[in-house]
Amino acid sequence: MRTKVLPSLFCAGLIAATSVLTGSAATAAPTAGSAARAAAETDATSIREKLERVEGLRIVSETQKEGRPFFTLTLRQPIDHQNPRRGSYEQQFTLWHKDEAAPTVHYTGGYTLSSSTRELTTLLGANQVSVEHRFFGKSVPAGKVDWSKLTIQQEAADEHNIVRALKKIYRAKWLGTGASKGGMTQVYHERFYPQDLDAVVAYVAPNDADNRDDHVYDDFFRTVGTPECRTALDAVQREMLVRRKSLLPLFEATAKEQGLTFKQLGTTDRAYEFSVLDQVWNFWQSGSSTNCPTVPDAKKATDQELYTWSLDHGLSIYSDADAGPEGSGPYYRQAAAQLGWADLKFKHLRDVRNYPDIYQPNSLLPADMRTSYSGWDAKDVDRWVKTRGERMMFVYGQNDPWSAERYRPSRHDSHLYVAPGSNHGALISKLVPEQRAEAEAAVKRWAGVK
Template sequence: MRTKRISALVCAGFMAGTAVLAGSVSATAQTGAPARAAAADRAEDIRERLESLPGMKVTSVKDVDGYPLYSLTYRQPVDHDAPGAGTFTQRLTLWHKATDKPTVLYTGGYTLASNTTALTKLIDANQVSVEHRYFEESRPSGAAGDDWSKMTVEQEAADEHRITRALRTIEKGKWLGTGASKGGMTATYHERFYPKDLDAVVAFVAPNDANNKDDSGYERFFKTVGTRACRDALNAVQREMLVRRDALLPQFEADAKAEGQTFEETLGTADRAYEFAVLDQVWNFWQSGTAADCATVPDAKKATDEELYGWSKKHGFSVYQDEDLGTHGTGPYYRQAATQLGWADLTFKHLKGVRHYPDIYQPNSVLPAAMRGTYSNKAIAGVDHWVKTKGERMMFVYGQNDPWSAEKFTPSHRDSHRYVVPGANHGASIAKLPAKQQAEAVATIKRWADVK
């Protein structure tokens, strides 16, 4: 399941792909970039050009590392198939260096990201960052904001298509899309539905649940990741957390009360929330941790209640609560997972006999009733086929020990590539690849961006 500060049902979005590629920032960026690209092509001229775009508004401008960062809103149709049926404003930013430099289109897949990506630094690019529709301030007002049927991968791809088309009238260099986790998925969907918008896509740890009924890839991952001893120890702790439910649930309830956590609108009860958090433990351990953390796993049978609960709280026990799961939290992600993106419906065979809620591990469980939906894999299966057969200039980077990387995109042979970072978790990046593969990936990206 993940997200909880990047737990299981959700993807990280901003965890991966943001590390600087060691030694790969261009020489131009390091030497002052000729009068900061002639005062960033004159910041006021760029502002005027932005404000001349229909539907675009500059809300603020500030200096970031010597270049202007424009905070923007853009008027979008709520439904691109019926553009006259209402609009909303989508948040984005433009970090502008020069009109002839490449531009990186970055989507975190959630709220508006504030970081500069490794890809931007690598090719010394402008960067456009986009907030995903229905997250935070990029949500329609009134009844339209409660119509979750318009939160689809196709609608978001259309949002980004309009943004790209508008801003390419200003930024004339190559355009590369990127994102990590859900952001990598979003960049891939954009490329599939509008393949002429971007010159290339670099997606980090982007899950690809093309067949939600087949979770064999995830099951295989948890049978093979790390060592047998570590897997057995983690499974034993997870089981013991449920075996000792009666002893540990009061501590869970006390912690929830102290931290202002409630469960009535989503999971329903503290007992259900406790079980859900336990089910997520092992996934989160590998998502955010490394094999080195295996040494910290306690002996499940010998550990005291305090030791078992205390270790779990620090290693993957992530609480899903009403306060984080509504319309202004991570709820929009779970809505997408429930209707299009899919989820890992693990069997948890080692937990047989100690689960109270056998059907709880799915995204609708953590959603308010009004946000729940019915799943269809039509769009995602179509994207998967297109990437395999028709995608061009696409790069996917995954982590060997990342559960989200268990079901991957398979790129075509059309100048496209896939790399798996040995031992890496959901923070896999090009900087962590073996030297030869890193050099290959960097050279490919620079060729795509038309930079030295």
């Protein structure tokens, strides 16, 4: 059910070489390091002055990252781009400046702000702009939030404004990127503003074009890994519900220890079932086949052994803190309204489930955030990517549940790759050597980098 932001990829950046010349303090020549710092300070001053001239932009802070200027910024955005008179909010983003002449990587994780170095940024030696999604984190309007304005179109318009503003400074190529929900966000940006970006690289981006037909996810769980591993995982998941009465107190103890409540889901029993339903999904999303030998024998394991292993391997507890407006609630709102969700059949659990309709995003939302689903937008974007999208790359993980339902790119200089054995952390660097070289060459060509 959840689609979390990928683990950050920390990469080495530019490091200025230094050398110390011998001589007295009075006659010593400037070191290469001091010259580099002076140049960096001059560059930072120049960029800061240009940023200050951008209408609606505010510099929140300035520091350095790997010796280059790093700014935290906000841009004043309409709450409703169709009716700007309805008010505005400040959308938070960061800028890691390398060189005005270098390409720029435009990144969103799809949730709160993450400014960690992205794979494309390292590959291209690029500037990086990292955007916080509207209505997440600090990018929230004052007062009561109108959740009807949390749409893929409104966020695309937000990002369009940021790109348009910064293109006055950075005039080289722009590449959009993101992973999971962030990858989806970049696809939507490209769909509605295809002139903004020169290319898009989306990692593990789900594409629920038909929310009524999710058989591909059930097919995935019938084929992922080995038969032995699948059987063992299904048995553990089933046993967790068979032993509900004896395991629920352990679940309640964990919730009490962590201060978790379940007002949205209704009862602890409902929360327990919801968490168990997501267990196998989370095992494959974040783990790998190397974890399969650790799966316990469901029939022989004690209650404590079964619960402890599950808690460490996919039993993710969904609570009010996670599901509300300040947690993942905005994502669940988007899933319920436009993005869709994986509606699994759970055939092996039918006779041990108490709440057959619980596995859907509205179950996790407060009443004022719940909504009805419209599939028109997902179908429109899917069709556009297939037929009209240009210079788009999709990277998926072979063992990632979210990668089961994929975007299918057009023939217009676009590509799809699958990283063997990878989960929701799939990267270009995890492709087989031939495909990695091909993908990196395409990215460099799109960015105008040799």
